[in-house]
Amino acid sequence: MALRVRRILRGVLIVSSLASALASAAAAQEPAAASYVDLPIASVSVIIEGRQAPERALLDAIQSKQGAPLRMADVRETITHLYSLGRFEDVRVEADATADGGVALRYVADPIHTVTRVEFRGQLGLSEGALRTRMVDRFGQTPPVTRATDVAAALQQLYQDEGFLSATVKPAPPIIEHDPDRATLVFDVTSGSRTTIASSTVTGHPLETPAQVQAKLQIGPGQRYQPAALRDRLADLVNTLRHRHYYEAAASIENTAFKENRSQVDLTVHVEAGPLVTVEFTGDPLPKDKIAEMVPIEREGSVDEDLLEDSAHRITDYLNAQGYWKAQVEPPVRRTGDGTLTLTFTINRGRLYRVATPGIQVTGNQFIQIDALRPLLKMSAGEPFVGSRLSAIESAIKQQYRTHGFATTEVTSAANEVGEGVVQPVITIKEGPRVVIGAVTLSGNQAIATDRLMPVITLHTGDPYYGPSIARDRDALLSFYLNEGYPSADVAVIPSTPVKTAEGARADVIFKIAEGPQTIIEHIFITGNLRTKESIIQHELEIKEGQPLGQAALTESRRRLTSLGLFRRIQISAVSHGDPALRDIVIAVEEAPQTSVGYGGGLQVDRVLRSPDPESTPIERYEFAPRGFFEIGRRNVGGRNRSVNLYSRLSLRPSPDATTRKPFGFSEYRVIGTYREPRALQRYGELVATAAVEQGVRTGFNFSRKGFNTEVGHRFKPTLRGSLRYSFGTTRIFDFALDQSEQLSVDRAFPQVRVSAFSGALTRDTRDDALEPQAGTFVSADATVAARAIGSEVGFTKTFLQGFVYRNLGRPHLVFAGGARLGVADPFPRLAPATDQNGNPTVVLVRDLPASERFFAGGDTTIRGFALDSVGAPETIATNGIPQGGDAEIVLNGELRTPLFGQVGGVVFVDGGNVFARTADLDLGALRGSVGFGLRYHSPVGPIRVDIGFKLDRRVIGAALERRYAIHFSIGQAF
Numbered sequence: 001m002a003l004r005v006r007r008i009l010r011g012v013l014i015v016s017s018l019a020s021a022l023a024s025a026a027a028a029q030e031p032a033a034a035s036y037v038d039l040p041i042a043s044v045s046v047i048i049e050g051r052q053a054p055e056r057a058l059l060d061a062i063q064s065k066q067g068a069p070l071r072m073a074d075v076r077e078t079i080t081h082l083y084s085l086g087r088f089e090d091v092r093v094e095a096d097a098t099a100d101g102g103v104a105l106r107y108v109a110d111p112i113h114t115v116t117r118v119e120f121r122g123q124l125g126l127s128e129g130a131l132r133t134r135m136v137d138r139f140g141q142t143p144p145v146t147r148a149t150d151v152a153a154a155l156q157q158l159y160q161d162e163g164f165l166s167a168t169v170k171p172a173p174p175i176i177e178h179d180p181d182r183a184t185l186v187f188d189v190t191s192g193s194r195t196t197i198a199s200s201t202v203t204g205h206p207l208e209t210p211a212q213v214q215a216k217l218q219i220g221p222g223q224r225y226q227p228a229a230l231r232d233r234l235a236d237l238v239n240t241l242r243h244r245h246y247y248e249a250a251a252s253i254e255n256t257a258f259k260e261n262r263s264q265v266d267l268t269v270h271v272e273a274g275p276l277v278t279v280e281f282t283g284d285p286l287p288k289d290k291i292a293e294m295v296p297i298e299r300e301g302s303v304d305e306d307l308l309e310d311s312a313h314r315i316t317d318y319l320n321a322q323g324y325w326k327a328q329v330e331p332p333v334r335r336t337g338d339g340t341l342t343l344t345f346t347i348n349r350g351r352l353y354r355v356a357t358p359g360i361q362v363t364g365n366q367f368i369q370i371d372a373l374r375p376l377l378k379m380s381a382g383e384p385f386v387g388s389r390l391s392a393i394e395s396a397i398k399q400q401y402r403t404h405g406f407a408t409t410e411v412t413s414a415a416n417e418v419g420e421g422v423v424q425p426v427i428t429i430k431e432g433p434r435v436v437i438g439a440v441t442l443s444g445n446q447a448i449a450t451d452r453l454m455p456v457i458t459l460h461t462g463d464p465y466y467g468p469s470i471a472r473d474r475d476a477l478l479s480f481y482l483n484e485g486y487p488s489a490d491v492a493v494i495p496s497t498p499v500k501t502a503e504g505a506r507a508d509v510i511f512k513i514a515e516g517p518q519t520i521i522e523h524i525f526i527t528g529n530l531r532t533k534e535s536i537i538q539h540e541l542e543i544k545e546g547q548p549l550g551q552a553a554l555t556e557s558r559r560r561l562t563s564l565g566l567f568r569r570i571q572i573s574a575v576s577h578g579d580p581a582l583r584d585i586v587i588a589v590e591e592a593p594q595t596s597v598g599y600g601g602g603l604q605v606d607r608v609l610r611s612p613d614p615e616s617t618p619i620e621r622y623e624f625a626p627r628g629f630f631e632i633g634r635r636n637v638g639g640r641n642r643s644v645n646l647y648s649r650l651s652l653r654p655s656p657d658a659t660t661r662k663p664f665g666f667s668e669y670r671v672i673g674t675y676r677e678p679r680a681l682q683r684y685g686e687l688v689a690t691a692a693v694e695q696g697v698r699t700g701f702n703f704s705r706k707g708f709n710t711e712v713g714h715r716f717k718p719t720l721r722g723s724l725r726y727s728f729g730t731t732r733i734f735d736f737a738l739d740q741s742e743q744l745s746v747d748r749a750f751p752q753v754r755v756s757a758f759s760g761a762l763t764r765d766t767r768d769d770a771l772e773p774q775a776g777t778f779v780s781a782d783a784t785v786a787a788r789a790i791g792s793e794v795g796f797t798k799t800f801l802q803g804f805v806y807r808n809l810g811r812p813h814l815v816f817a818g819g820a821r822l823g824v825a826d827p828f829p830r831l832a833p834a835t836d837q838n839g840n841p842t843v844v845l846v847r848d849l850p851a852s853e854r855f856f857a858g859g860d861t862t863i864r865g866f867a868l869d870s871v872g873a874p875e876t877i878a879t880n881g882i883p884q885g886g887d888a889e890i891v892l893n894g895e896l897r898t899p900l901f902g903q904v905g906g907v908v909f910v911d912g913g914n915v916f917a918r919t920a921d922l923d924l925g926a927l928r929g930s931v932g933f934g935l936r937y938h939s940p941v942g943p944i945r946v947d948i949g950f951k952l953d954r955r956v957i958g959a960a961l962e963r964r965y966a967i968h969f970s971i972g973q974a975f
Contacts, residue, residue, distance in 0.1 A: 036070050036095050036097075036103050037069075037070055037071070037072060038069045038070060038071075039069065039070050039097075039101065039102055039103045040067060040068070040069055040070075040101070040102045040103070041064055041065065041066050041067065041068055041069070041070055041102060041103055041105055042066070042098045042100065042102035042103060042104050043066060043098075043104045043105065044062055044064050044065070044066055044104075044105040044106075044107075045105075045106055045107070046058045046059070046062065046082075046106075046107045046109060047106050047107065047108045047109070048109050048110075048111055048181075049110070049111065049178060049181075053109075056534060057085065057525050057526050057527050057534070058082070058085075060523060060525065061078060061081035061082055061084075061085065061523070061525060062078050062081075062107065063075075063077045063078045063081070064078055064105055070095070070103055070105065075093055076577075077577055078093075078107060079091050079093070079107075080575070080577040080584075081523065081525065081577075081584060082107065082109055084525065084573070084575040084577075084584055084586045085525055085527045085586060085588070086112070086527065086571075086586065086588050087109075087111055087112055087181075087527055087528075088109040088110060088111055088112060089110055089111070089112050090109070090110040091107060091108070091109050091110075092107075092108045092109075093105070093106070093107055093108070094106045094108055111181040112181070113145070113174070113176050113177075113181045113182055113183035114142075114144075114181065114182055114183065115142040115143060115144055115145060115174070115182070115183050115184070115185045116142055116182040116183070116184070117142070117182075117184040117185070118132070118135065118142060118143070118184070118185045118186075118187070119175075119184055119185070119186050119187070120132075120187050120189055121172075121186065121187070121188060121189065122188050122189040122190055122191075123189060123190050123191050123192075124189050124191055125159070125164055125167065125189075125191025125192070125194070126158070126159070126162060126164075126191065130158070131155055131158070131189075134154060134155060134158045135151055135154065135155065138151075138154050139151050139154070142185070143185065145174055145183060145185065148171035148174075148185055148187075149171060151171070151185075151187070152169045152170055152171050152187060153169075155169040155187065155189070156168065156169040159191060160227065161226065161227055161228030161229075162194070162226055162228070162229075163194045163195045163196075163224050163225045163226045163227065164191045164192055164193075164194055164195070165192075165195050165258070165262045166192035166193070166261070166262055167189070167190065167191045167192050168189070168190045168192075169187055169188070169189050170187065170188050171185070171186070171187055171188075172186040172187065172188050173186070174186060180530050193261075193263055194224055194225075195224075195225040195258070195262055195263060195264065195265055196222060196223065196224060196225060196263070196264055196265075197219055197220065197221060197222065197223050197224070197225050197264070197265060197267055198221060198259060198264040198265060198266050199221055199266045199267070200214055200219040200220065200221070200266075200267040200268070200269065201266075201267070201268045201269070202214060202268075202269050202270075202271060203254060203268060203269070203270045203271070204251075204270045204271045204272045204273075205271070205272055205273055206271040206272075206273055207241070207244075207246075207273045213237075213269070213271060216233065216237060217230060217233045217234065217237065217269060218230075218233065219267055219269065225265050225267070227253075230253065231253070234251040234252065234253070234269070235251075237251050237271065238250060238251050239301065241273055241274075242301035242302075243298075243301075244276075245276055245277050245278070245298070246273045246274050246275070246276055246277065247274070247277045247297060247301055247302055247303045248272075248274030248275060248277070248303060248341070249271075249272065249273050249274045250271075250272045250274070251269065251270065251271045251272070252269070252270055253267070253268070253269055253270075254268040254269060254270040255267075255268040256268075274341075275336065275337075275339055275340050275341035276339060276340045276341070277297070277303055277340075277341045277342075277343065278340065278341070278342045278343070279295060279297060279332070279342075279343050279345070280342060280343065280344045280345070281344075281345050281347055282344060282345070282346050282347070283346045283347040283348050283349075284347045284348065284349040285347070286315065286318075286347060290318065293314075294311060294314040294315050294318055295311040295314070295315070295345070296311070297311070297343075303341070303343065305331070308331050308332055308343065309331045311331075311332075311345075312329045312330060312331045312332070312345065313329075315329045315345065315347065316328070316329045317388075319347075319349045320386060320387060320388065321386055321388070322349075322352075322384060323352045323353055323354065323383075323384025323385055323386060324349040324350055324351070324352055324353070325350070325351075325353040325385055325386075325387060325415070325423065326350040326351070326353075327347075327348065327349040327350050328348045328350070329345060329346070329347055329348070330345075330346060332344050332345045333346075351420070351421045352384065352421055353384065353385040353417075353421050353422070353423045354382055354383065354384055354385055354421060354422060354423070355379055355380065355381050355382060355383055355384075355385050355422075355423060355424075355425060356381065356418055356419070356422045356423060356424040357381040357382070358381055359377065359379060359380055359381040359425075360377045360379050360390075360393070360425045360426070360427060361424065361425070361426045361427070362377070362397075362426075362427045362429065363426065363427070363428050363429065364428050364429035364430055364431065365429045365431065366431060367401075367404065367406070367431055367434060368400065368401065368404065372400075373397060373400070376393055376396045376397055376400065377393060378393065379393065379425060385415065385423040385425070387415060390413050390415060390425050390427075391413065393413070393427065394411050394412070394413040394427060395411075397411050397427065397429065398411040401429075401431065402466060402467075403464060403466055404434065404464050404466075405434045405435045405436055405463075405464030405465045405466060405504075406431055406432055406433075406434050406435075407432075407435060407465065407467070408432035408433070409429065409430065409431050409432050410429070410430040410432070411427065411428070411429050411430075412427070412428050413425065413426065413427045413428075414426045414428070433498070433500075433504040433505045434464070434503065434504035434505070435464075435465040435498050435504060435505045435506070435507050436461075436462050436463065436464060436465055436503075436504070436505075436506055436507075437459055437460070437461055437462065437463045437464070437465050437506075437507065437508075437509055438461060438496075438499070438506040438507055438508040438509075439461060439508045439509070440457060440459050440460070440461065440508075440509045440511075441508065441509070441510050441511070442454070442510075442511050442513060443494075443510060443511070443512050443513065444512050444513040444514055444515065445513045445515060446515060447486075447515050447518060448480075448481070448484065448515070453477060453480065456473070456476045456477055456480050457473045457476070457477070457511075458472070458473055458476075459473055459509060465498075465507050465509075470493055470509060471493075473511070474491050474492075474493055474511060477491045477511055477513065478490070478491045479551075479552075481513070481515065482550065482551040482552075483550040483551055483552040483553070484518070484548050484550060485518045485519045485520065485547075485548025485549045485550055486515055486516055486517070486518050486519070486548075487516070487519055487549070487551075488516035488517070489513070489514065489515050489516050490513070490514045490516070491511055491512070491513050491514075492511070492512045492514075493509065493510070493511060493512075494510040494511075494512050496508040496509065496510060517580050517581045518548055518581065519548065519549040519574075519580070519581060519582070519583050520546065520547070520548060520549065520581060520582055520583070521543055521544065521545050521546065521547055521548070521549050521582075521583060521584075521585055522545065522546075522582040522583065522584055523545060523584045523585070524538075524541070524543065524544075524545055524584075524585045524587065525584060525585070525586045525587065526538070526587045526589070527586065527587070527588050527589075528588045528589040528590055528591070529589055529591065529639075530591060531591060531594065531636055531639045532566055532567075532589070532591060532636055532639050532641070533638075533639040533640055536564070536566075536639070536640055536641050537561065537587065537589070539679070539683070540557065540560035540561050540564065541557045541560075541561075541587075542554075542556045542557045542560070543557055543585060549574060549583050549585070554572060554574075557572065558570060558572055561587075561589070564641060564678075565592070565635070566589075566591060566592060566635065566636050566641060567589045567590060567591055567592055568590045568591065568592045569588075569589065569590035570587070570588075570589050570590075571586075571587075571588045571589075572585065572586070572587050572588075573585070573586045573588070591636070592635070594634055594635055594636055595632070595633070595634055595635075596631075596632070596633045596635070597631070597632050597633075598629075598630070598631040598632075598633075599628070599629065599630045599631065600628065600629055601626065601627065601628035601629070602626075602627055602628075603624055603625070603626055603627070604623075604624070604625040604626075604627050604651055605622060605623070605624055605969040605970075606622070606623045606625070606859075606868055607620060607621075607622055607859070607860075607866075607867045607868060607966045607967070607968060608620070608621065608622075608623050608699060608867050608868045608869075609699050609700075609867050609868070609869070609870050609881065609882065609883070618880065618881045618882055618957075619960065620867040620870070620962075620963050620966065622967075623653065623654055624654065625651045625652055625653050625654065625668070626651070626652050627649065627650065627651035627652070627668075628649070628650055629647065629648065629649040629650075630647075630648050631645065631646065631647045631648070632645070632646050633645035633646070640677075641677075641678050641679070642675070642676065642677045642678075643674075643675070643676045644673070644674065644675050644676075645672075645673070645674045645676070646671070646672070646673050646674075647670075647671070647672045647673075647674070648669070648670070648671045648672075649668075649669065649670045649671075650667065650668070650669045651667070651668040651669070652664040652667055652668075653665055653666045653667065653668060653697060666697060666702060666735075667695070668694075668695060668696045668697055669694065669695050670692065670693075670694040670695075670696070671692065671693045671694070672690060672691070672692040672694075673690065673691045673692070674688065674689070674690050675687075675688070675689045675690075676688050676689075680712065681712060684712070684714060685712045685713050685714035685715075685723075686712070686713045686714075687710070687711070687712050688710070688711045688712075688713070689708070689709075689710045689711075690708060690709050690710075690711075691707075691708040692705070692706070692707060692708070692729075693705070693706050698851070698856070698869060699856070699867075699868060699869035699870065699882065699883055700736065700869075700878075700882040700883060700884065701733050701734070701735060701736050701851060702733075702734055702735040703731055703732065703733050703734070703851070703852060704731070704732045704734075705729055705730070705731045705732075705852065706729060706730055707727060707728055707729020707730065707731075707755075708727070708728060708729070709725055709726060709727035709728070709729075710725065710726050710727075711723050711724065711725040711726075712724050712725075719764055719765055719766050720762075720763070720764050721762075721763045721764075721765070722760070722761065722762045722763075723760070723761045723763075724758070724759070724760050725758070725759040725760070725761070726756075726757070726758050726759075727755070727756070727757050727759065728754075728755070728756045728757075728791065729754075729755055730752055730753065730754045730755075731752070731753055731755070731850065731851070731852040732751060732752040733747055733751055733752075733753075733850075733851050733852075734751070744848045744851075744884060745832075745834075745844050745845070745846045745847075745848060746794065746827075746832075746846045746848040746849070746850055746851075747848075747850075747851055748834060748844075750793055750794065750832065750846075750850060753793050753794060753850040753852070754791070754792060754793045755786050755792050755793070755794065755850065755852070755853065756786060756787075756790045756791035756792040757784050757785060757786035757790075757792060758784070758785055758786075758790070759782060759783065759784040759785075760782070760783050761780060761781065761782040761783075762780065762781050763778075763779070763780040763781075764777070764778070764779045764780070765777075765778050765779075766778075767806060771942055771943075771972065771973070772813075772938075772942075772943060772973065773806040773815070773817075774806065774808045774813070774815055775806055775807060775808050776805075776806055777803065777804065777805050777806070778802075778803070778804045779802070779803040779804075780801070780802055780803075781799070781800075781801050782799070782800045782801075783797070783798070783799050784796075784797065784798040784799075785797050785798075786798075786853075787828070788828075788830070794827065794828070794830065794846065794849075794850055795827070795828030795830065796825055796826060796827045796828055796849055796853065797825065797826045798823070798824070798825040798826075798849075798853065799823070799824050799825070800821070800822070800823040801821070801822045801823075802819070802820065802821040802822070803819065803820050804817065804818065804819040804820075804975055805817070805818050805819075811899075812899070813897065813898070813899045813905060814896075814897070814898050814899070815896075815897045815898075816894075816895070816896055816897075817893075817894075817895045817896075817897060817973070817975065818893065818894045818895070819891075819892070819893040819894075819975045820890075820891070820892050820893075821862075821889070821890070821891040821892075821913075822889070822890055823855045823888060823889045824887065824888045824919045824922070825849055825853070825854075825855070825887045825888065825919065826887070826919060827846075827847050827848055827849050827887065828847075829845055829846065829847040830845075830846055830847075831843050831844070831845060831846070832844055832845075832846045848887075849885075849887055851884075851885065854884070854885030854886060854887070855885055855886055855887070855888060855889035855915050856869040856871075856872075856883065856885045856889075856915060857869070857871040857872070857889050857891055857913050857914065857915050858870040858871035858872075858883075859968070860947065860968035860969075860970045860974060861970075861974055861975065862891050862911070862913065863891060863911045863912065863913050863928065863929075863930060863949075864909065864911050864930055864932055864947050864949030864966065864968055864974065865911065865930030865931075865932055865948075865949025865950055865951050865965060865966050866928075866930065866949070866951065866966060867966060869883050869885075870883055870957075871883070871913065871914060871915060871928055872884075872885070872886060872914065872915040872916075873886065873914055873915060873916050873917060873921065873926060875916070875917035875921070876915050876916070876917050877957060881957040881959075881960070883915070885915060886915040886916045886917045886918070886921075887916065887917060887918050887919050888915070888916040888918065888919045888921065888922050889913065889914070889915045889916070890913045890914060890922065890924070890927060891911075891912075891913035892911070892912045892913055892927070893909065893910075893911050893912075893974065893975055894909065894910045894911075895907050895908070895909040895910075895974065895975075896908050896909075897936070897973075900935075903937055903938040903939070904935060904936065904937055904938075905935070905936040905937075905938065905943075906933065906934065906935055906936070907933060907934045907935075907936065907945075907947070908931075908932070908933045909931065909932055909933070909934070909947070909949070909974070910929065910930075910931050911929060911930045911931075911932075911949065912927045912928065912929035912930070913927055913928065913929075914926055914927050914928050928951070928952070928953060929951075929952040929953070930949040930950055930951050930952060931949070931950055931952065932947055932948050932949035932950055932965075933947075933948065934946055934947035934948065934968075936973075941971065942971050942972050943971070943972060943973055944970075944971055945968075945969070945970055945971070945972070945973070945974070946967065946968070946969055947967070947968045947970075947974070948965055948966070948967045948968075949965060949966055949968070950964060950965045951963075951964060951965070
């Protein structure tokens with residue numbers, strides 16, 4: 001005999017009623033199971049579509065344990081758990097007696113097949129892209145099977161809108177696939193023929209001839225009948241008329257007469273232009289630049305009565321704000337003529353009123369002295385009197401008294417006309433008694449001791465009795481209980497009668513707590529992770545089995561899972577199965593696609609120094625180089641949140657030879673392969689391994705580089721991060737713009753140099769936004785050592801320090817940004833083989849940094865107004881003006897960023913700095929500087945910026961005087 005517990009719930013599972021439904025159904029079936037209850041369970045399994053499921057999440061959900069007696073309570077709880085996972089539409093329990101007197105238990109589950117693809121088949125008529133776009137806009141990329149009928153109706157409406165009036169769209173049975181369980185949604189489409197226009201008629205009073213209207217609306221005989229597009233064109237026609245000041249214009253489809261089979265239609269369109277509207281102002285004048293703002297008839301395209309009444313109020317408010325205290329503006333008078341409508345506003349602004357000397361008078365204040373109130377009295381003698389400002393001052397004073405414990409203070413204001421155009425504002429205060437806090441006590445708390453709760457409260461005896469402060473502590477206590485797993489906790493403030501004292505009154509504050517039951521997490525189930533290892537998800541959870549279900553821990557768990565970037569959807573649900581003190585947590589995830597592909601292109605604009613040959617003096621010029629990139633990445637490799645990524649970039653530099661017909665010369669490219677493991681080395685930190693091949697252009701030479709580096713980073717705090725890095729690479733320098741005699745010895749001895757180095761970095765970042773910070777700081781220190789002992793051909797130490805500060809100046813996006821950068825290096829001396837002028841072998845002492853490691857400055861991210869890399873002390877500049885870089889640099893920046901209009905902002909800046917041949921040459925008095933200004937357009941990809949910088953000290957470089965200014969184009973802030 002077999003026991004079957006039939007389906008309890010089908011369709012959408014209502015969690016709150018699941019436990020009771022299961023209990024009732026199981027109770028009804030229990031008599032049939034009487035012979036199995038209390039028998040030992042010989043085996044237990046979960047069967048999904050005929051196969052045994054080995055998943056841990058399913059096995060953890062089973063409360064019927066092998067070797068334990070069969071209990072119906074365990075069966076009901078297991079069914080609840082399996083339903084709670086959200087993966088099954090039906091769960092059945094089967095049991096068979098075994099030869100040894102036990103019972104073999106099987107939980108048979110029918111899975112929900114999630115839609116992963118959508119197919120359209122049949123006679124489409126429209127492009128599949130159009131159908132898919134309509135579906136995605138309304139139902140998402142992969143609607144569930146239960147929404148198939150709704151999707152079909154929306155698609156059929158699309159066909160109607162496009163003129164396929166006989167079209168049908170019907171959902172077909174979905175295609176079911178297994179392992180993993182998934183479904184393909186299928187729609188059968190029969191578009192039929194498109195309806196065309198047989199004839200069209202224009203009625204009403206349009207401004208143009210019927211033929212012209214028909215042409216604009218595209219409703220001539222033989223044209224396609226597209227109701228949605230026609231409605232849009234009618235709306236455009238109305239908007240055009242309203243822009244021509246016909247604000248009461250209207251247009252609509254008046255009649256449609258379809259012929260046989262709905263293949264053709266006779267169409268009638270009604271167009272009314274309405275009267276030409278003119279707005280006039282009589283009486284006192286208004287500023288012309290304010291009229292459109294105060295009377296937005298043209299912007300709204302309407303002369304609605306409410307809009308006109310609001311316009312009159314706006315004008316009145318504007319005049320009041322200018323000091324015309326008794327200004328009067330009524331809604332406009334309407335005059336109709338032959339096809340015209342004239343709206344006349346009569347403006348009577350009256351006399352200009354000013355505040356009498358000595359300004360606002362305040363009476364009745366005793367506790368708060370006038371000096372403490374003075375910052376609130378923002379109305380000086382002689383300035384225009386504005387009534388709304390007096391009301392705001394009245395409210396501010398009342399709020400000031402409230403914060404000091406004067407709950408019953410009354411503040412009134414009066415504007416007394418004391419002369420022609422003179423107003424004496426008077427504020428009268430009736431303070432009333434001051435109430436301070438007496439004792440702060442708790443009642444009702446039993447599970448959590450008072451000693452744990454009191455530190456949450458910020459109120460103290462003697463503080464002002466202020467409602468918002470008390471409410472803030474009440475909310476803090478309630479949050480504490482919610483985070484301790486008391487979801488039904490409530491905290492109330494018990495009113496206390498103030499007791500009179502010599503200073504005023506004293507009132508006790510009593511927080512009455514109703515704790516309710518504490519909720520403990522019984523089980524945590526993770527589902528939906530087809531590729532991601534469960535341990536990766538568990539590591540991010542702040543909630544644990546057996547611990548209280550706290551709201552803060554739940555929110556932080558969701559945030560941490562989201563930050564992994566592995567999931568398209570994350571849902572965390574708390575499921576009850578009868579016991580109010582226990583909850584199961586179901587974490588359902590939907591994994592994002594593993595592979596991502598990106599590509600794009602653009603134009604790189606650089607202000608650079610270029611010299612056609614080593615003997616010529618370089619000149620500054622703009623280089624425009626088209627560039628493109630391609631990127632492909634694979635995330636969650638092995639299900640452990642590891643990722644691999646391949647990035648490639650190509651930029652085509654213009655040909656330096658003006659005599660050739662070839663538009664491009666040297667090609668810059670970069671290919672980078674990256675492996676990232678967020679929790680490497682026993683989960684200590686993030687491991688990033690990179691291998692790269694690149695070829696590029698610097699001022700004075702070209703280079704090609706190959707190498708790899710490995711970095712381990714660890715975040716000590718949310719704002720503090722450290723890292724260790726090893727790098728190995730070879731760099732070949734070629735196409736020097738210098739005569740060989742002027743090249744540094746290291747470049748002559750090592751035209752291809754090998755560098756092996758260890759680095760360490762520490763970064764503190766408190767910026768509120770990495771792209772456009774409004775506040776915070778960014779400070780970092782980076783130290784590098786390269787030595788022959790670890791495989792490097794040259795040795796050196798190198799340190800780079802940088803710090804940036806951002807401060808909001810009281811208005812949105814009005815920001816001061818400042819920065820400082822310091823780089824110093826110390827090359828290790830070594831003897832290297834070389835050849836003398838006669839070609840004989842010799843040995844030279846090398847004590848220079850290789851070109852790839854030197855410091856350079858100048859350009860759009862360091863010192864604006866100068867070409868890229870062109871700033872340097874005289875010792876770092878060759879005789880022909882080509883910079884060679886140096887062992888040390890200083891860069892200082894200051895910038896004021898302000899909004900201008902819309903998405904456009906402006907900056908003014910001061911930059912300074914220099915590059916020095918040796919660290920010992922560092923000299924703050926030798927810095928070069930620039931000033932300038934720029935524009936920022938805040939686009940979706942970041943601020944697009946244009947800066948123009950002016951040199952403060954122009955010099956003769958090579959044989960030519962430097963250009964006075966330079967313009968820079970880029971994306972992103974300068975720093």
